[in-house]
Amino acid sequence: MKSINLLTNILFVLLPFSFSFGQSVTIPIETENVAIVLKTDGNNRLKIIYFGKSLSNINEYEQTGEVFNFRSEGASSNNNAYAVAGIDNNFTEPAIAVVHVDGNNSLDLLYESHSTSKTSDGATLTVVTLKDPVYPFFVDLYYKAWKDKDVIEQWSVIRHTEKGNVVLNKYASANLYLNNRDYYLTSYNGSWIKEMQPVETHLRQGMHTIESRLGTRENLLTSPNFMLSLDGKATETSGTVMMGQIAWNGNFALQFETDVYKNLHIVAGINPYQSAYHLKPNTSFETPRFVYTLSFEGKGKGSRNLQGWLRDHALLDGRGERLTLLNNWEATYFDFNQDKLVSLFGGAKKLGVDMFLLDDGWFANKYPRNDDTTGLGDWEVNRRKLPDGIPFLVREAEKEGVKFGIWIEPEMVSPKSELYEKHPDWVIKQEKRPEIYFRNQLVLDLANPEVQDFVFKVVDDLFTENPTLAFIKWDCNAPVFNGHSKYLERKKIPQSHLYIKYSKGLQNVLERIRAKYPTVPMMLCSGGGGRSDYNLLKYFTEFWLSDNTDPLERVFMQWNYSYYYPAIAMCNHVTDWSKDKSLKYRIDVASMGKLGFDIRANELSERDMKFAQQTVRNYNDFKDILWHGEMYRLASPYEDDMASLMYVNEQKTEGVMFNYLTNWRDVADTSLRPIKLQGLDKDKTYKLTEINLYEGTNTPVDHQKVYSGEFLMKVGFNPSVSKYRASVVIKIKSVK
Ligand code: DGJ
Numbered sequence: 001m002k003s004i005n006l007l008t009n010i011l012f013v014l015l016p017f018s019f020s021f022g023q024s025v026t027i028p029i030e031t032e033n034v035a036i037v038l039k040t041d042g043n044n045r046l047k048i049i050y051f052g053k054s055l056s057n058i059n060e061y062e063q064t065g066e067v068f069n070f071r072s073e074g075a076s077s078n079n080n081a082y083a084v085a086g087i088d089n090n091f092t093e094p095a096i097a098v099v100h101v102d103g104n105n106s107l108d109l110l111y112e113s114h115s116t117s118k119t120s121d122g123a124t125l126t127v128v129t130l131k132d133p134v135y136p137f138f139v140d141l142y143y144k145a146w147k148d149k150d151v152i153e154q155w156s157v158i159r160h161t162e163k164g165n166v167v168l169n170k171y172a173s174a175n176l177y178l179n180n181r182d183y184y185l186t187s188y189n190g191s192w193i194k195e196m197q198p199v200e201t202h203l204r205q206g207m208h209t210i211e212s213r214l215g216t217r218e219n220l221l222t223s224p225n226f227m228l229s230l231d232g233k234a235t236e237t238s239g240t241v242m243m244g245q246i247a248w249n250g251n252f253a254l255q256f257e258t259d260v261y262k263n264l265h266i267v268a269g270i271n272p273y274q275s276a277y278h279l280k281p282n283t284s285f286e287t288p289r290f291v292y293t294l295s296f297e298g299k300g301k302g303s304r305n306l307q308g309w310l311r312d313h314a315l316l317d318g319r320g321e322r323l324t325l326l327n328n329w330e331a332t333y334f335d336f337n338q339d340k341l342v343s344l345f346g347g348a349k350k351l352g353v354d355m356f357l358l359d360d361g362w363f364a365n366k367y368p369r370n371d372d373t374t375g376l377g378d379w380e381v382n383r384r385k386l387p388d389g390i391p392f393l394v395r396e397a398e399k400e401g402v403k404f405g406i407w408i409e410p411e412m413v414s415p416k417s418e419l420y421e422k423h424p425d426w427v428i429k430q431e432k433r434p435e436i437y438f439r440n441q442l443v444l445d446l447a448n449p450e451v452q453d454f455v456f457k458v459v460d461d462l463f464t465e466n467p468t469l470a471f472i473k474w475d476c477n478a479p480v481f482n483g484h485s486k487y488l489e490r491k492k493i494p495q496s497h498l499y500i501k502y503s504k505g506l507q508n509v510l511e512r513i514r515a516k517y518p519t520v521p522m523m524l525c526s527g528g529g530g531r532s533d534y535n536l537l538k539y540f541t542e543f544w545l546s547d548n549t550d551p552l553e554r555v556f557m558q559w560n561y562s563y564y565y566p567a568i569a570m571c572n573h574v575t576d577w578s579k580d581k582s583l584k585y586r587i588d589v590a591s592m593g594k595l596g597f598d599i600r601a602n603e604l605s606e607r608d609m610k611f612a613q614q615t616v617r618n619y620n621d622f623k624d625i626l627w628h629g630e631m632y633r634l635a636s637p638y639e640d641d642m643a644s645l646m647y648v649n650e651q652k653t654e655g656v657m658f659n660y661l662t663n664w665r666d667v668a669d670t671s672l673r674p675i676k677l678q679g680l681d682k683d684k685t686y687k688l689t690e691i692n693l694y695e696g697t698n699t700p701v702d703h704q705k706v707y708s709g710e711f712l713m714k715v716g717f718n719p720s721v722s723k724y725r726a727s728v729v730i731k732i733k734s735v736k
Contacts, residue, residue, distance in 0.1 A: 023040070023042065023044075024039055024040045024041065024042075025039065025040045025111060025114070026038070026039045026049075026061055026062045027039070027114055027116075027126060027128060028058055028061040029124075029126050029143045029145055029152065030054050030058075030124075030145060030147075031054065031145050031146060031147050031148075031149070031150045031151070031152065032054065032147050032148060032150055033053060033054055033150050033294075033296060034052075034053070034054055034150050034152070034293075034294045035050060035051075035052065035053065035054040035055065035061065036048065036050065036051050036143065036152070036176075037049050037050035037051075037061045037062075037064050037065070038081050038128065039062070039065060040111045041076075043110070044110040044111050045077075045080065045089075045108075045109070045110060045111070046080070046081040046082070046109070046110075046111045046128065046130060046141075047065070047070075047079045047080060047081060048079045048080075048081050048175075048176060048177040049064050049065030049068070049070075049079065050064035050065060050068075051176060051177065051178050051179070051294075052294075053296060068179050069261070072261060075259065075260075075261045075263070077089045077090050077091070077092070078091075078092050078177065078259050078261070078263060078265060079177040079263070079265075080092070080095075080175065080177075081128070081130075081141060081175060082095045082096060082109060082130060082139055082141055082156065082172075082175045083095045083096075083175055083265070083267070084096055084097075084107040084108060084109055085097035085098075085105075085106075085107065085169075085170065086098075086105050086106030086107050087106050087107065087108050092257060092259065092265050093207065093255055093257050093265060093267050094170055094267075095156075095170070095172035095174075095175040095267050095269070096109075096139065096156075096158070096168070096170055096171055096172065097168075097169040097170040098137070098166050098167060098168050098169065099166065099167040099169065100135050100137070100162060100166055101162045101163055101164035101165065101166060104135075107132055107135075107137065108132055108133055108134070109130035109131065109132060109139055110130060110131060110132075110133055111128070111129075111130060112129040112130060112131040112138070113128075113129045114126065114127060114128040114129065115127050119144065121313060122146075123144045123145060123146050123147075123153075123313075124144070124145045124147065125142065125143070125144050125145075126142075126143040126145070127140050127141070127142055127143075128140070128141045128143075129141075135160070135162060136160055136161040136162055137159075137160040137162065137166065138158070138159050138160060139156055139157070139158050139159075140156065140157040140158075140159075141154075141156055142154065142155045142156065142157065144289075146309055146313065149293070149305050149306075149308050149309040149312075150293050150294060150295065150305045151291065151292070151293045151305055151306065151309040152291075152292060152293070153247075153289040153290070153291050154173060154174035154176075154289065154290045154291075154292075155173045155174065155286065155287050155288060155289045155290065156171070156172065156173055156174070156286075156287050157284050157285070157286045157287070158171055158279065158284065158285045158287070159279075159282075159283065159284035159285070160279065160281060161281050161282055162281055163281065164281065165278040165279060165280055165281075166278075166279050166281075167276050167277070167278055167279075168276065168277040168278075168279055168285065169272060169276050170269075170272045171269065171270065171272070171277060171285060171287055172267045172268060172269035172270075172287065173246065173268055173269040173270070173287040173288055173289060173290040174266070174267070174268045174269065174290035175265070175266070175267050175268075176265070176266040177263060177264070177265050177266075178230065178242075178263060178264040178266070179263050180230035180231050180240070180264070181230075181231045181232070181262070182202075182229075182230065182231055182232055183202070183203040183228055183229070183230060183256070183258065183264050184200055184201070184202055184203070184228070184229040184232075184233050185200070185201045185202075185203050185208060185226060185227070185228050185229075185256055186198050186199070186200050186201075186226065186227040186228075186229075187199055187201070187210045187222065187223070187225075187226050187254075188222065188223035188225060188560065189221070189222065190219065190220060190221055190222065190223060190529070191220065191221060192220070192527060192528050192547065193528060193546060193547050193548035194546075194548070195219075195223075195528060195529035195530075195545060195546040195548070195557060196223055196529065196545070196546075196557050196560040196561055197560075198560055198638075203256055203258045203264065204258060205258055206257070206258065207255060207256070207257045208255075208256045208257075208258075209253060209254065209255050209256070210222055210223075210224075210226060210252075210253070210254040210256075211251070211252060211253040211254070211271050211273075212224070212251050212252050212253075212271065213251050213271060213273050213274075214251070214479035214480065214530075215250065215251060215443070215479050215480025215483060215499055215502060216250075216411065216443055216476050216478065216479055216480055216502070216526075216530075216531075217476050217477065217478065217479045217526045217527060217530035217531060218248070218249060218250055218251060218252065218479075218530070218531065218533070219529070219530055219531065219532060219533070220479065220526070220527070220530040223532075224245045224246045224247075224248065224252050224254070224533055225243075225244070225245045225563070225564045226243070226244065226245070226254055227241060227242070227243045227299065227302075227563060228241065228242040228243070228256075228264075229241050230242065234295075234298050234299055235298050235299070236298050236299050236300040236632075236633050236634075236636075237297065237298045237300055237301075237678070238297065238298045239296075239298050239299075240294070240295070240296050241294070241295050241298060241299050241302050242292055242293070242294045242295075242302075243292065243293055243295070243299070243302040243303070243305075243306060243563060243564070244290065244291050244292025244293060244306070244564075245290075245291050245292075245533065245534055245564060246268045246269065246288060246289075246290050246291075246533075247288050247289045247290070247291050247314075247533050247534035247535040248269075248270055248288035248503065248533055248535055249503050249506060249507070249531065249533050249535050249536045250270065250271075250499055250500065250502065250503035251270060251271035251273055251275065251499050252268075252269070252270060252271050252288075253267075253268070253269065253270070253271040253272070253273075254266070254267075254268045255267040255268070268290040269287050269288065269290070270287060270288060270499075270500065273499075274483065274496055274498075274499065275496050275497070275498075275499050275500060276494070276496040277496070277497060277500065278494050278496075278497070288535055289534070289535070291306075291309075291314075291534055293305040293306055293309070299563065299633075300632055300633060300678070302563070303562060303563050303564070303631065303633075304630050304631065306563075306564055306565075307564075307565065307566035307630075307631060308566075308630075310534065310537065310565065310566055310569065311566050311568065311628070314534050314537055314538060315537045315538075315540075315541070315566070315568070315569050316514075316522075316537065316538060316539055316540055316541050317519065317521070317541050318566070318568065318569075319628065320519075320541070321627075322521065322541065322542060322568060322594050322623075322627065323353075323354040323355045323403065323405075323470065323471060323521060324352075324353040324354045324355070324594070324595050324596060324616065324619065324620075325348070325353050325354060325355040325356065325357045325405065325471070325596040325597070326344065326347060326348035326351060326353050326355070326356050326357065326402075326596070326597045326598070326599075326601060327357040327359055327473075327573060327596055327597070327598040328341065328344055328356075328357070328358060328359050328598070329359035329360065329407075329598055330549075330573075330575045330576065330577070330598040330599070331344065331598055331599055331600045332344075332361075333361070334360065334361035334369065334370050334371055334372075335361075336361065336385065337384075337385045337386070338385065338386050338387060338388060338392070338393070341356075341358065341386075341393060342393070342396050343602065344356065344600075344601070344602070345396060345397045345400040345402060346400060346602065347600070347601025347602045348397075348400070348402045348601065349400045349401050349402055350601060350609065350613070351597060351601050351609075351612055351613060351616055352613050352616040352617060352620075353402070353595075353596070353597065353616060354402065354403055355397075355402055355403040355404065355405050355470055355471055356397050356402050356403070356404055356405070357405040357406070357407065357471060357473060357596070358393065358404070358405070358406050358407060359407040359473070360372075360407050360409070360475070361382075361385075362381060362382060362385065362386060362390070362406070362407075363375060363378060363379050363380060363381055363382055364376075364378035364379075364380070364382055364417065364418075365378065365380065365382060365383060365384075366378065366417075366418050367414065367416045367417055367418070368382050368384065368385075369382065372439055372440055372441075373414065373416060373440045374414050374416040374417065375414055375416070375417055376409060376412045376413050376414040376417055376419075376441050377412070377413040377414060377417040377418070377419030377420060377444070378417050378418050378419055379408070379410070379458045379461070389465075390406065390462070390465065390466055390469075391465060391466055394466045394468060394469060398468065403468070403470035403471065404466075404468070404469060404470060404471075405469065405470050405471025405472065405473065405521075406462060406469060406471070406472060406473070407472075407473040407475060408458060408459070408462070408472060408473070408474060408475070409474070409475040409476060409477060410444075410454075410455045410458040410459065410474070411443060411444055411446060411455060411476055411506065412441045412442070412443060412444065412476065412477065412478055413426070413427055413441065413442050413443075413444050414440065414441050414442075415435065415437070415440070415441070415442065420442075425486040425487070426444055426445055426448060426450070426451050426454070426486075427442050427443070427444060427445065428442065428443045428444070428445050428480055428481075428482065428483060428484065428485060428498070428502075429442060429481075429482050429484060430482040430483075430484045431484070431486075433482060435482070436481035436482055437478070437481075438477065438478040438479055438481065439477045439478055439527065441477060441478045442478065442481075443478050443479075443480050443502075445485045445486065445487055445502070446501075446502045446505030446506050446509070447485045447487055447488055447497070447498055447501035447502055447505050448485065448486075448487035448505070449505075450487075451487075451505070452505050452508050452509050455506075455509045456509050456512050456513060459472065459513050459517075460513075460516065463516075463517060463520075469520070470520070470521070471520070471521050471522070471523070472520065472521075472522040472523070473522075473523045473525055473544070474522055474523065474524060474525060474540070475525045475526065475527065476525070476526040476527065476530065476531060477526070477527035477530075478527075480498075480499070480502070483495070483498050483499065484498070485498045485501070488501070506536075507535075507539075510536070510538075510539040511539075513539070514539055521541040521542065522539065522540045522541060522542075523540065523541070523542050523543060523544055523571055524536055524537065524539075524540040524542070524543040524544065525543065525544035526544070527547070528544065528545075528546045528547040528548070529543070529544060529545045529546045529561075531543065532545075532561075532565065537569065541569075542568070542569050542570065542571050542594050543565075543569060543570065543571065544571050545557060545558065545561055545570055545571065545572070545593075548577070549572075549573055549574075549575040549577040549578075549590075549598070550577050550578040550581075551578060551581045551585050551586045551588075551589040551590070552578070552581060552660075552662065553578075554572065554589050554590075555589055555637055555643050555660050555662055556637055556638075556643075556662075558570065558572065558589070558592060558593065559633065559636070559637060559638075559643060559645075562631060562633065562645070566627075566631070567592060567593045567594070567626045567627060567631065567647065568593075568594065568626070568627035568628070569594075570593035570594060571593060571594045571596060572589065572590035572591075572592065572593040572594065572595060572596065573590060573596040573597060573598040574586045574587050574590045574595075574596070574597045574598065574599060575597075575598045575599060576599055576600075581726070582726065582727075583604075583608050583611065583612065584611065584615075584692060584694065584726075584727060585660070585726050585727045587612065587615045587692065588615075588658060588660070588692055588727040588728075588729050589658075589660065589727065591615065591618075591619050591626075591658070591692070591729070592626070592645065592658050593626075594627075595616070595619050595623075597612075607694070607695075610695065611694050611695070614692070615692050618691045618692055618729075618731075621731075622647075622654075622656045622731060624649070625647050625648065625649045625654055625655060625656055626647045626656060628649070628650070629647045629648050629649040629650065629655070630647065630648050630650075630679050631645065631646070631647050632645065632646050632647075632648070632677075632678035632679050633645050634646060634657075634675050634676065634677065634678065635659075635675050637660070637662040640662075640669075640670075641661065641662060641663035641665075641668035641669055641670050642659060642660060642661050642662055642663070642668075642670045642721050643658075643659070643660045643662055644657065644658065644659045644660075644675045644719070645657070645658050646658070646677060646678065646679065646732070648678075648679040648680060648732075652679065652680055652681040652684060652709070652734070653684070653733070653734040654731075654732060654733050654734070655677075655679070655680065655731075655732035655733075656729065656730070656731055656732065657675075657677065657717075657719070657729070657730040657732060658727070658728075658729055659675070659719040659721050659727065659728040659729075659730070660721070660726065660727045661721050661722065661723065661725075661726040661727070664723060664726075668723075670721040670722060671718055671719075671720045671721055671722060673716070673718070674715060674716030674717050674718040675716050675717060675718070675719065676712075676713060676714070676715070676716040677712040677713050677716065677717060677732075678713060680709035680712055680713055680732070681709045681734070682708065682709040682710035682713060683708070683709060683710070684708070684709045684734045685706050685707070685708055685709075685734060685735050685736075686706065686707050686708075686709060686712060686732050686733060686734050686735065687703065687704075687705070687706055687707075687732075687733050687734075687735050688701060688703070688705070688707065688717060688730050688731070688732055689701070689703050689730065689731045689733070690703075690728060690729065690730055690731075691729050691730070691731050692727075692729045700720045701719075701720075701730065706735060717730075
């Protein structure tokens with residue numbers, strides 16, 4: 001229980017969650033373990049005086065700033081709560097830069113008021129209003145704090161009542177200031193089939209930026225996720241670490257600026273690249289959310305905070321169920337017809353999965369989609385390949401007892417398509433310049449409401465024609481090149497609004513889809529893992545991590561994604577991409593998320609099919625733990641010759657542990673010592689059973705033996721991973 005003295009109690013009523021001593025106002029923003037403290041200075045400017053562990057006596061927040069030396073020259077302005085450009089008391093990277101109606105490009109922001117309230121979804125929302133003393137220009141800083149998750153969402157709303165448009169040259173969501181000894185930043189490089197490759201940078205001086213300028217498919221080259229170890233490198237179970245994401249389906253920029261006082265200034269938001277925004281009077285501009293957690297117990301706790309927050313508050317149907325599936329992309333590519341597809345349905349049924357997912361290549365007639373050069377935009381069924389249409393396929397799949405899902409890529413257009421011929425002005429391009437293609441295609445102009453209607457109709461028509469359609473895979477393969485919108489030109493809206501209008505246009509479409517089809521599962525896919533932002537995940541139940549389905553690569557990739565996303569959101573498919581790994585290894589790795597297959601199931605040997613069937617049954621048995629339980633990373637493939645992870649249900653009565661060999665060299669050390677389990681109840685007794693074994697295979701795991709939770713967590717368990725046991729899945733169950 002926190003102690004609050006009488007004075008503060010009174011102030012609490014007048015000004016909830018804040019207190020003022022003399023002139024200054026102190027505003028603590030708290031979760032269970034984390035506190036950010038804002039305080040006004042003698043000039044009424046709002047400063048960040050503390051970012052760290054929460055205190056039990058909230059009166060003490062007021063003095064937190066005193067023990068940090070913010071007073072050295074220049075540093076007293078580095079901790080602005082929202083750094084401005086254009087006045088000379090700020091030498092740090094601005095969070096906001098504007099040009100007023102009269103052409104003046106300075107901004108000063110003084111504290112005006114604030115409020116704190118409980119939101120209907122159970123968070124605490126603090127809104128602080130800042131105002132320029134000269135111009136009628138306002139910024140509202142929002143801090144939404146999720147107490148039990150230690151997660152904070154931060155964003156800003158910018159507005160004014162000047163007599164004309166104010167140009168926003170920069171408009172960050174969040175601005176933070178950290179006073180730690182050391183900053184190790186992990187960011188993620190990527191490209192097609194190489195998503196989420198971690199890079200660690202020791203931040204010591206100047207600016208380090210993580211950014212995207214791709215428009216769509218925004219995290220093809222860089223992920224919007226980051227991890228920041230403070231005061232030395234955090235481990236899975238120890239150390240202070242900040243982890244999060246800028247939740248924006250578009251160009252983003254995360255700036256980390258280390259100042260001369262070794263403090264870290266963070267500015268996060270939409271990337272202002274080519275995006276000056278002309279804000280009309282009496283309207284407001286709401287920035288996307290900067291979502292982060294701060295863990296004082298290492299990366300594992302940080303992950304569980306973010307995963308739990310996503311499941312409960314951001315991911316669509318995060319507490320619900322998912323469909324296992326058989327996809328035909330790698331099994332057929334574009335080469336299929338009706339009979340071939342129908343013959344695959346039996347494979348789905350035999351494997352025991354819930355659904356068949358028809359991928360790319362089912363549409364377009366004048367320019368049939370037989371490869372990736374044609375047809376995007378012409379969303380009527382290809383009559384040659386599929387003479388009886390999609391309804392026939394849905395019926396045939398359902399006759400086999402499996403549901404039917406379909407792939408679309410509705411934001412895109414092929415230069416060879418009827419859509420392009422009919423509506424060249426719907427395409428993002430520079431008319432005076434040669435077209436630039438990415439995967440032979442162009443992006444439709446979602447700033448245009450007519451295009452939004454078209455994209456909505458693609459989905460709506462599919463559901464109207466096929467009311468039992470069970471799943472949509474929504475792909476997006478091209479970034480924006482030659483960013484120019486004919487629609488904006490016609491409407492005399494600045495072209496610098498295009499990237500933002502595109503991102504918001506896509507959200508409009510998805511809002512409409514979800515208003516009409518609230519629950520149907522949809523996979524967010526983007527030429528592999530080009531999109532996985534928390535903003536779009538509001539509309540999607542899951543996302544596609546990468547087209548790289550090599551299981552060894554996947555161990556690493558899934559490991560990296562797991563810092564930010566729960567297993568229920570991550571689609572993993574078993575493919576023939578890397579047949580040098582056993583079917584068991586491939587299935588075991590894919591089982592650590594939302595399981596799917598993308599193989600020619602009818603070509604499996606009887607033994608393999610029997611094995612696969614057993615693994616699907618096992619998956620169905622433990623999927624609830626995986627989807628709704630807590631995840632623990634136990635052994636890192638970056639530090640060991642193997643990877644080990646486990647999931648435990650809320651009651652700590654059941655768990656599942658996955659172990660993978662990641663180094664096939666003879667010198668690999670994989671079973672010398674036990675792996676320490678986590679998340680169990682030390683006082684419970686558990687039995688461990690190895691599952692996903694081919695019939696007749698022996699296991700060194702003694703299924704009769706019992707262990708205390710304490711033993712498993714302090715001493716550990718040895719899954720005996722070796723070349724001959726390259727993947728080992730262990731079911732954990734408490735016994736009386
Ligand atoms: C890219 C996706 O990542 C793949 O899974 C597949 O759907 C292809 N596009 C289809 O063109």
